[in-house]
Amino acid sequence: MSTVALQAQCLCRAQTFTTTVATASLPLKGSCCHCTSCRHFSGALRSSDAVWPGDPVLKRYQHSPRVNVLFCGTCGSGMFFEEWDDTEAKERGGVEEASYLVFTGVLSVVEGGALEGRLPVVLEDHVFVGDTLDGGAACWLRGINGTGQPQAKVWLGRRNQSEEVKAGTQWPAVGSLMEHGANLKGEKGDVPLRCHCRGVDLVLRAGDAQREFEEMQKNGEELPRFVDPRTHKLLGELDACDSCRIWGASELFNWTFAWLKHISFAGAPDKGFPANTAQLKAAVEAADDSSRDPRLGTLAVYTSSPHVQRYFCGRCSASVFYTIDDRPDKVDIAVGLLDSPDGARAESVISWSCGRETSWRDDMIGTWRVRMLHAVEKEAEQWRIERGYPTIWYRLAQEQVQQVGGDAP
Ligand SMILES: [Zn+2]
Ligand SMILES: [Zn+2]
């Protein structure tokens, strides 16, 4: 009988779990959840998990009454759900046992495994898409398993227990969504940026940012590359890099970008949030409670390479920020943490970069995830066309990003 060894490993590699399964039992069956809780404990626009035959021991965070998130306390990579299902336990005579689901972003196949043309995992559906209000990332992910594989079903709530959004339709309907050109237009535009446990409780002052960028443009100043010059919204992008996949625990992580000066502590618009990346790192790393600003809450930092910092919630594991030393004014923001009234994609604030090649796409080329990459790129482009969104500035932005080398993992 041929077998495959599957591995779940966090970004800092301190946590590694391996299990061997029969090739014939693959693919593992998985699912993506777009619910508000999952977006806020992960920072991604969805969680993505599949059954894991094992019992990992890791730092735990209670996600909901019968579900824990297991994650690496050093780097913040989410790794498993631990679920307690009392109905199953009753059937077994009252002995309650946990079952485990591995986050597909941290999953890999140990070299030498005989996949025999099978995929390690197939994601069967997207659940709780109704929580997103605007459809979130589900609009790009119906074909997530790739050509020739089953399409993922889309449900507004639970699988088989809620309304199904049939293939070929968008939810909500295209006409009901806001126009691309619309921005905050004089609204205050403060968007909460907070993790599931609220230990990280910040604000993205997107209205202030839009007004400042508009003013800069009027004065003939050059806008940052992450600003849409027509709407003054922030760029939103899909990121295919391995590091963000592992750290955010799902494939194609979602980022937006801002200047640090447009981030505030909740309830304190002008007071005290670090103004540059060096100050932020020093503030978060402050050794003792007396020197650390209590408003930083549970924000923790992992230095993933010498000049790169990844900020996460040390209690619930949410990815929060990515910063790099040679861009001291700028942070990459995990979009899943934004609570924008228009929905999970936050389109009053973010201009999504569809219609161009995905950032760091080479990381997926030549791996079993390449099918996903191609399918999502195609679907995102269809989504752009259907919505009537332009592509030109994205292309310019991408060319500029490539010239400076883009983000390092
Ligand atoms: Zn780790
Ligand atoms: Zn969920």
Ligand SMILES: [Zn+2]
């Ligand atoms: Zn948290």
